Amino acid sequence: MSERALAQLGRYRIVAELGRGNMGVVYQAEDVQLNRMVAVKTIIAPADAPEHAEYDARFYQEARAAGGLNHPNLVTIHDIGREGSVAYMAMELLDGVELRDLMKRGRLPLSFALDIVAQAAEGLAYAHERGVIHRDIKPGNIMVVRGRHAKIMDFGIARMQVSEVKTQTGAILGSPKYMSPEQVAGRRVDHRSDVFSLGIVLFEAVTGSAPFQAPDVGQLMYQIANVPHRSPSTADPALPPMLDLIVARALEKTADARYQSAAELAADLRVCITAIDAVRGAHRADSTEATVMTPTDAAASAIGSDLEIAITGTSASGGAPNAGYATTVINTDVRAFFPLSQRFDSTVAMQRLGQG
Amino acid sequence: MLTPTLASVIVLRMPDFARRSVRDQTRLKVDLEALVALAIQPLSSADRIILDTPDGAAIAVLGGPQAALEMAERAQAANPSLCIGTNHGAIKRASDALRGPGLMGDGIAAGVMVAGAATPGRLLVSRAFRDALEAHAPAHAACLSPVGTFTDPDVRTHELFAVDRSAIHVRNRRRFVVGASSTAAIVGVGLATWSFLRKDPVRPAIVVFEIAPRGDVVVDGVVKGKSPPLTHLELIPGPHKIEVRNAGFPPLYLDVDLGSGEEMTIRHSFTRPKPAQKSRSTEKKLRGWWNSLGF
Numbered sequence: 001m002s003e004r005a006l007a008q009l010g011r012y013r014i015v016a017e018l019g020r021g022n023m024g025v026v027y028q029a030e031d032v033q034l035n036r037m038v039a040v041k042t043i044i045a046p047a048d049a050p051e052h053a054e055y056d057a058r059f060y061q062e063a064r065a066a067g068g069l070n071h072p073n074l075v076t077i078h079d080i081g082r083e084g085s086v087a088y089m090a091m092e093l094l095d096g097v098e099l100r101d102l103m104k105r106g107r108l109p110l111s112f113a114l115d116i117v118a119q120a121a122e123g124l125a126y127a128h129e130r131g132v133i134h135r136d137i138k139p140g141n142i143m144v145v146r147g148r149h150a151k152i153m154d155f156g157i158a159r160m161q162v163s164e165v166k167t168q169t170g171a172i173l174g175s176p177k178y179m180s181p182e183q184v185a186g187r188r189v190d191h192r193s194d195v196f197s198l199g200i201v202l203f204e205a206v207t208g209s210a211p212f213q214a215p216d217v218g219q220l221m222y223q224i225a226n227v228p229h230r231s232p233s234t235a236d237p238a239l240p241p242m243l244d245l246i247v248a249r250a251l252e253k254t255a256d257a258r259y260q261s262a263a264e265l266a267a268d269l270r271v272c273i274t275a276i277d278a279v280r281g282a283h284r285a286d287s288t289e290a291t292v293m294t295p296t297d298a299a300a301s302a303i304g305s306d307l308e309i310a311i312t313g314t315s316a317s318g319g320a321p322n323a324g325y326a327t328t329v330i331n332t333d334v335r336a337f338f339p340l341s342q343r344f345d346s347t348v349a350m351q352r353l354g355q356g
Numbered sequence: 357m358l359t360p361t362l363a364s365v366i367v368l369r370m371p372d373f374a375r376r377s378v379r380d381q382t383r384l385k386v387d388l389e390a391l392v393a394l395a396i397q398p399l400s401s402a403d404r405i406i407l408d409t410p411d412g413a414a415i416a417v418l419g420g421p422q423a424a425l426e427m428a429e430r431a432q433a434a435n436p437s438l439c440i441g442t443n444h445g446a447i448k449r450a451s452d453a454l455r456g457p458g459l460m461g462d463g464i465a466a467g468v469m470v471a472g473a474a475t476p477g478r479l480l481v482s483r484a485f486r487d488a489l490e491a492h493a494p495a496h497a498a499c500l501s502p503v504g505t506f507t508d509p510d511v512r513t514h515e516l517f518a519v520d521r522s523a524i525h526v527r528n529r530r531r532f533v534v535g536a537s538s539t540a541a542i543v544g545v546g547l548a549t550w551s552f553l554r555k556d557p558v559r560p561a562i563v564v565f566e567i568a569p570r571g572d573v574v575v576d577g578v579v580k581g582k583s584p585p586l587t588h589l590e591l592i593p594g595p596h597k598i599e600v601r602n603a604g605f606p607p608l609y610l611d612v613d614l615g616s617g618e619e620m621t622i623r624h625s626f627t628r629p630k631p632a633q634k635s636r637s638t639e640k641k642l643r644g645w646w647n648s649l650g651f
Contacts, residue, residue: 339458344406
C-alpha cells in the first residue's frame with residue numbers, strides 16, 4: 001500500500017500529515033467510532049519476508065507492552081493495527097512541541113529544563129516498574145505540551161527503530177548521541193540505559209551543548225564508552241554543584257554506579273528545583289534590595305524572550321573552556337588529568353605556571 | 357611548549373563519596389569547598405590552583421612545601437573525616453577536549469595515590485614531599501615520621517610519612533589562644549572550663565553542650581546529633597567549626613581551636629527573634645538550605 005494513497009487506516013480517517021521519519025509517517029486522524037482526533041503513526045516493515053515476519057511479531061509484542069502504560073508523562077497508546085503492509089499505532093494526539101525543537105535555540109531556562117527532565121524521569125520510572133524499557137530516549141521523543149508538561153513518545157517502537165537501522169545497513173546510521181555505553185558496545189541493556197540517555201538530555205538542556213562532542217560517530221561512541229564527561233558547570237559556573245553531581249551519577253559509565261532507577265533521578269531533580277524556587281522566592285520577597293540575577297536566574301525568568309537568547313549566546317561563548325591553553329589532550333585515563341574547579345578562580349596561578 | 361613545574365599537591369579525598377546519595381554528595385562537596393576556601397586564605401592567588409577530583413579536590417601549591425603542609429594541616433584539623441595525601445612532583449598545564457583547562461603530571465597522580473592510602477583523620481605525605489620539605493624547611497620535615505610503604509594499583513610503591521602531631525602541637529598552641537579569645541568576644545557563649553594541660557600523648561578535647569531547648573550539633577560540616585540527648589563530644593585537638601541549629605532560629609556558629617585534653621562548654625538557648633527580624637531569619641534559613649545544596 002502506498003503511503004501517499006492513505007485515506008483510511010482501520011477505523012481511522014486520515015486528516016493530515018503531521019510528520020515523516022525513517023520509520024514511517026505520523027498522521028492526524030479521526031477515530032470515526034469514538035469521534036475523537038488521534039495521532040496515527042505508521043511503521044513500514046522490511047520488504048524481506050522472513051525479516052518482515054520477525055519484525056511484525058516484535059512490533060506487536062512491544063506495542064502491547066507499551067499499550068498497557070498509563071501515566072501523565074507518557075503518550076497514551078489507544079490502538080495498534082495493520083492495513084496491508086503498513087502496521088500502525090493510534091495514540092493520544094498532542095498539541096505541543098518536541099523538546100528537540102525547544103533545544104535548537106540553545107540552553108533552556110534552568111528550572112524549566114529540570115522540571116521537564118524530572119517529568120520525563122517520572123514517566124520512565126513508571127514504565128520501568130512495569131518492565132518496559134524505551135531504549136531511545138532523546139529530545140525528539142519528549143513532547144512538551146501546554147508549555148510545561150512533558151510526555152515521552154514512541155514507547156514500544158523505539159526498539160524497532162534502532163533494530164531497523166542496524167539490520168538494514170549493518171551499521172548505526174543515526175547519531176549515537178544519546179546512547180548509553182552499553183548500547184554503543186552492543187551489550188544487553190536494561191532500564192538504566194534509559195537513565196543514561198536522559199542524563200545526556202539533561203546536560204544538553206541546561207548547557208545548550210552535548211557532554212560528548214566528536215567529529216565523527218566512531219569517536220563519539222568511543223567517548224561515550226570511555227571518556228569522562230565534562231561537568232555542566234564548565235559551561236556555566238553559575239549552575240549549582242548539585243546539578244554537576246546529578247549529571248555525574250546519571251552518566252556513570254557502569255550501570256551499577258548509575259542511578260538505579262529513574263525515580264531516584266527524578267527525586268534529586270525535584271530537590272534541585274525546590275531549592276531554586278525557594279531562593280528565587282526569597283529574592284522576590286526582598287523588595288528593598290536591588291535584584292541581582294545570575295545568568296541562569298535571568299534565563300529562567302525570560303523564557304522565550306530575546307534576553308534568553310542573548311544570555312544563552314553569551315554564556316555559550318564565555319564558557320568555552322579551552323581558550324588560551326595550548327596543550328589539548330583527549331583523555332583515556334581518568335587519573336592522568338584533573339580539571340580546574342569551577343568554584344575557585346585559579347587564573348593567576350595558571351598563568352604563572354604557563355610562564356614557568 | 358609548556359615545561360613541567362615542580363609543585364606540592366594536596367589531595368583531599370572524601371571516603372566512600374561515590375557510594376553516597378547525590379544529596380549527601382552535594383552537602384559534602386559544599387562543605388569541602390568551604391573548607392578549601394578557608395585553607396587557601398593565607399596563600400596568594402598566584403600560589404594555588406584548585407582542581408576537581410572524582411571524590412574531592414586537589415590543591416596545587418606553588419608557594420613551597422612548607423605552605424602546602426600547613427594548608428594540609430588546616431584542612432585535616434577542620435575536617436578529620438577527610439583522607440589527605442600530599443606529594444611533591446611535576447605538574448603541567450593542560451586542557452582536556454571535554455573538561456576544559458586543568459593540570460596533569462605525576463605530582464597530582466602520585467598525590468591521588470597517597471590520598472588513596474590515607475585513612476580519615478590521617479595526613480600522609482610521600483617521600484618526594486618529605487625530601488622537598490627537608491630541603492626548604494628542615495625543622496618542619498622533622499615532624500614527619502615514616503609509616504610504611506604502599507603499592508598502588510599501577511604496582512608503584514610509595515614510601516609514606518605521617519605528621520607527628522605531638523611535634524606540631526607546639527605550633528598549634530599559639531593559634532589556639534588567639535582563636536579562643538576572639539571566639540569568646542564575638543559569640544559571647546559560656547566557655548566554662550579550660551584546661552591547658554599539655555601532656556603527651558595527645559588527648560582528645562571534650563566539648564560539653566548545654567543547649568535549650570534543643571539543637572542539632574554540626575562539627576566541621578558533619579552532623580553529630582541532637583543535644584539533648586547529646587551532652588558532649590570528643591574532638592581531635594585543633595581548629596573546628598561548630599554549629600548548633602534549631603529550625604526557625606538563627607544558628608549558633610563557633611570557630612574554636614582546641615588543645616589536647618581541653619574541655620569547653622557551649623551553653624546556648626534558642627530564643628525567638630523579634631517579629632521585625634523574622635523575614636531576615638527566614639531568608640537566612642533558606643540561604644543556609646540553598647547553600648547546603650550547593651547553590
